[in-house]
Amino acid sequence: MPRITVNGTVHDVDAEPETPLLWVLREQIGLTGTKYGCGIAVCGACTVHIGGMATRSCQVQLQDITPEDEITTIEGLSPDRTHPVQQAWLEVDVPQCGYCQSGQIMAAAALLANNPNPTDEDIAAEMTNICRCGTYNRIRAGIKRASELL
Amino acid sequence: MTRHFSLTRRGFLASVAAGGFALGFRIPAAAQDAATATTELNAWVVIHPDDTVVIRVARIEMGQGTLTGLAQLVAEELDADWEKVTWEYPTPGQNVARDRVWGAFGTYGSQGIRASQQYVREGGAAARAMLLQAAANRWGVDPATLTVSKGVISGPDGQTLRYGELAAEAAQVAVPAEIQLKDPSTWTIAGQPVKRLDTMGKLDGSQIYAIDMKLPGMVSAAIRQAPVMGSTVASFDAEAVMGMPGVQKVLQIDNDAVAVVADTWWRAKTALDALQIEWTESEHANLSMADIHAMLDEGLRSEDAFVGTQAGDVSAAVQNAANVVEAEYYFPWQHHATMEPMNATALVTADRCEVWVATQDAEAELAVASEASGLEIPQCEVYRVHLGGGFGRRASSHEYTRQAVLIAKEMPGTPVKLIWSREEDMIHGTFHPITKARMVGALDDQGNLTGLHMRISGQSILANLMPFMLEEGKDPFTFQGLNPDGEEGQFGYTVPNLLIDHAMRNPPVRPGFWRGVNNNQNAFYLETFMDELAHAAGRDPLEFRRAHMANHPRHLAVLEAAAEGIGWDTPPPDGVFRGLCQHMGYGSYVAAAAEVSVDDRGQLTIHRIVAATDPGNVVNPQQIEAQIEGSFAMGLSAALHGEITVEGGRIQQENYDTYPVITMWEMPAVESLIRPSGGFWGGVGEPTIFVAAPAVLNAVFAATGKRIRQLPLDSNSLRS
Ligand code: FES
Ligand code: FES
Numbered sequence: 001m002p003r004i005t006v007n008g009t010v011h012d013v014d015a016e017p018e019t020p021l022l023w024v025l026r027e028q029i030g031l032t033g034t035k036y037g038c039g040i041a042v043c044g045a046c047t048v049h050i051g052g053m054a055t056r057s058c059q060v061q062l063q064d065i066t067p068e069d070e071i072t073t074i075e076g077l078s079p080d081r082t083h084p085v086q087q088a089w090l091e092v093d094v095p096q097c098g099y100c101q102s103g104q105i106m107a108a109a110a111l112l113a114n115n116p117n118p119t120d121e122d123i124a125a126e127m128t129n130i131c132r133c134g135t136y137n138r139i140r141a142g143i144k145r146a147s148e149l150l
Numbered sequence: 151m152t153r154h155f156s157l158t159r160r161g162f163l164a165s166v167a168a169g170g171f172a173l174g175f176r177i178p179a180a181a182q183d184a185a186t187a188t189t190e191l192n193a194w195v196v197i198h199p200d201d202t203v204v205i206r207v208a209r210i211e212m213g214q215g216t217l218t219g220l221a222q223l224v225a226e227e228l229d230a231d232w233e234k235v236t237w238e239y240p241t242p243g244q245n246v247a248r249d250r251v252w253g254a255f256g257t258y259g260s261q262g263i264r265a266s267q268q269y270v271r272e273g274g275a276a277a278r279a280m281l282l283q284a285a286a287n288r289w290g291v292d293p294a295t296l297t298v299s300k301g302v303i304s305g306p307d308g309q310t311l312r313y314g315e316l317a318a319e320a321a322q323v324a325v326p327a328e329i330q331l332k333d334p335s336t337w338t339i340a341g342q343p344v345k346r347l348d349t350m351g352k353l354d355g356s357q358i359y360a361i362d363m364k365l366p367g368m369v370s371a372a373i374r375q376a377p378v379m380g381s382t383v384a385s386f387d388a389e390a391v392m393g394m395p396g397v398q399k400v401l402q403i404d405n406d407a408v409a410v411v412a413d414t415w416w417r418a419k420t421a422l423d424a425l426q427i428e429w430t431e432s433e434h435a436n437l438s439m440a441d442i443h444a445m446l447d448e449g450l451r452s453e454d455a456f457v458g459t460q461a462g463d464v465s466a467a468v469q470n471a472a473n474v475v476e477a478e479y480y481f482p483w484q485h486h487a488t489m490e491p492m493n494a495t496a497l498v499t500a501d502r503c504e505v506w507v508a509t510q511d512a513e514a515e516l517a518v519a520s521e522a523s524g525l526e527i528p529q530c531e532v533y534r535v536h537l538g539g540g541f542g543r544r545a546s547s548h549e550y551t552r553q554a555v556l557i558a559k560e561m562p563g564t565p566v567k568l569i570w571s572r573e574e575d576m577i578h579g580t581f582h583p584i585t586k587a588r589m590v591g592a593l594d595d596q597g598n599l600t601g602l603h604m605r606i607s608g609q610s611i612l613a614n615l616m617p618f619m620l621e622e623g624k625d626p627f628t629f630q631g632l633n634p635d636g637e638e639g640q641f642g643y644t645v646p647n648l649l650i651d652h653a654m655r656n657p658p659v660r661p662g663f664w665r666g667v668n669n670n671q672n673a674f675y676l677e678t679f680m681d682e683l684a685h686a687a688g689r690d691p692l693e694f695r696r697a698h699m700a701n702h703p704r705h706l707a708v709l710e711a712a713a714e715g716i717g718w719d720t721p722p723p724d725g726v727f728r729g730l731c732q733h734m735g736y737g738s739y740v741a742a743a744a745e746v747s748v749d750d751r752g753q754l755t756i757h758r759i760v761a762a763t764d765p766g767n768v769v770n771p772q773q774i775e776a777q778i779e780g781s782f783a784m785g786l787s788a789a790l791h792g793e794i795t796v797e798g799g800r801i802q803q804e805n806y807d808t809y810p811v812i813t814m815w816e817m818p819a820v821e822s823l824i825r826p827s828g829g830f831w832g833g834v835g836e837p838t839i840f841v842a843a844p845a846v847l848n849a850v851f852a853a854t855g856k857r858i859r860q861l862p863l864d865s866n867s868l869r870s
Contacts, residue, residue: 015414015416016395016417016420019416020416023414023415023416026362027370027414027415027416028414030364031355032355032358032359032361032362032364033354033355033356034355035359035361035489035490035538036361036491036569036572037489037490037491037572037806038572038805038806038807039571039572039805040572040805040806040807042805042806042807043489043806045489073355074354074355075354075355075356077354078354081350081353081354086353086354089349089353090345090349090350090353093345093346093349093772093776094349095213095346095349095352095353096213096214096215096776096780097212097213097488097489097490097536097537097538097539097540098213098348098349098351098352098357098536098538099359099488099489099490099538099539100489101352101353102352102355105353123814124814124815125815127813127814128813128814128815129813129814130489130806130811130813131489131783132487132488132489132539132541132783132784132811133213133489133539133780133783133784134779134780134781134782134783134784134812134817135776135779135780135783136779136783136812136813136814136817137779137817137819137820138776138779139814140814
């Protein structure tokens, strides 16, 4: 049975090798914070970290993952919602419907890990996730605020 | 989340149909729930012994902030401690069982707050009065001698009691006969930019959306609906996929869909993709955009049309004009593209049907559940699960719920979660209606607008979805924002000779309510044409509009606010150009001004937007700002990129790659000017979306001399 490591816990997974990581997370492991939006790498709702890299989990198949790959989902970003991005999101009141926000937060956390003081241009270049509610300006403000909290 | 009440008490569907309901503070049969010692003071207010105030929210939250706003209004009248306020959704089954004590659940038309503010505030005020009376009874004093602050009542001798201590007694006190609501100028919770109540779960993945539902023993279903509109299932080879991993069932749903049920959705979808389905030939198999454009073009010149607004004699005005301006416009189909695709979970047994769904109208879902299951309304229940966006898509056409119930009916006792793939969601949308317009304006030798004919040709939402609302064939919603009078959406100009009419042309592609609805194309047509007229008259677009707005001071006030905010009277930075517009809809006055630049290759940059809104009363200014920002994201997505097309009877766009929406790099800075003039209650979730496109497109004209009359902008070249 394939074995993967998510948020520090090892799971044996009953799924076909081609199954996208997104659906392994949601349906096999029961972590539904990672969302399905498009399934074709466009929307970013499914963003997780693999080895710290923001990755669209709908495009990664179970067979491409080894137990050594450290996968972090929104549920594992911090034990108590205290990651600077989560704190900033709360301060700025970023989410509307919230459906895209797991992916946005994971993308923003990865961006800040590589670039603790991003400019507006850096943010626009890196944050390509869709938010249909249109929270982009608050996401930008949230990233700036999180950068101060780092 | 949901507390249960006796469902057998009284009144079922008949009362839903009747629509009337008493003030929302009837004392329920069992006022006190012994197990938790929480007390229901009335339908809107529940108080726990630890002073937690649970506010019941009948309208749905889908990102627009209504939940927080309604809770603010109740808490304000209650004088609750906002820090102790939480919320819950009653179910539609409970509403039916209690004679619709919570009124309407439907959340659309920017009504969430404006259509329920009166009775929810009365609910809060009644609960407050009852708590005061209970304290007065305890202390043997006149309630008029008491004061309240943050859920603590103080007596004349300095004694205090907390709401949590008094709730049980207060529930026994008579409901006050008369209720005095606060003057909004004295509000301390309502009117304030408080944070949303529903953010926490959206930060760590714990918020459960409908698509996240998990129930013991649940299975998942994937569905394919006829890709060509009008065709039906001819045959499918279920046996070929029954052996695939996890597959439990392959079944036809109605005459136009096939579903695969498996232990997980991914396995169901994988098997569905492998399933061979033959479809019948459809009468629409040759339908193309060329046919649809021809149909709408014919309507632009047809003799027959439904008259919306008429004054004077337009033909005479055109004949006598010093200058006649004519132009034709096109607003294509748009998809809602909610981030969460349509889905529903159903559990059906011989005598019960339960549904968990993200919906803008839970009462309509209850009726769908009853109809699809064949069970009576009291045997059905709908649980409202968080929505990953609505925008009107989840307001009508609840076929996903019907399908989930039909599948679950075949598997009694097993919960079934049906998820539409993104592709199913997009192909089987209920699209923003397709229309065109032919505008003819008559200018006199002073450059004043003496006559205007606005001919709209195209699709009617009501004719397709709610034909019973047509008025002798006419769809009155077509004229949103163009009405001669009324409080919902008034035409903002005085034109002595005016004709606004609609040649209804209904292509066989399903339309639906899409955020802003008909105001979107109406504002695009009217406000870009007003800009054309201003230029033809050689007048400044603000000054030209103002000259025709003397009778519409509220329309003018927001327009002038937006103009002032962008600095209309001072020159823009080099290479930057400006446009503006105004419109009224859903009871609110909105205007916007934009600054753009267009480079040599035709690349548009939107630098800055200033948007002004007058919704009468303001419940939460920072949530209004959020809705204004979101309105520009969605409105500009449609204007710049959005177009749903049909060829061979099939929708051509299947995902966000072919139906692109705005992302961060295109999103302009948005400055919101909230200018409530008081005395009325307008909507917030939709109004600003109508002014997004015309403000920017008028600025594009200023920058390039190119008038964008065919949306989306992507289909035009700005430098050639
Ligand atoms: S679901 Fe993976 S990018 Fe959209
Ligand atoms: S908050 Fe709704 S899609 Fe982003």
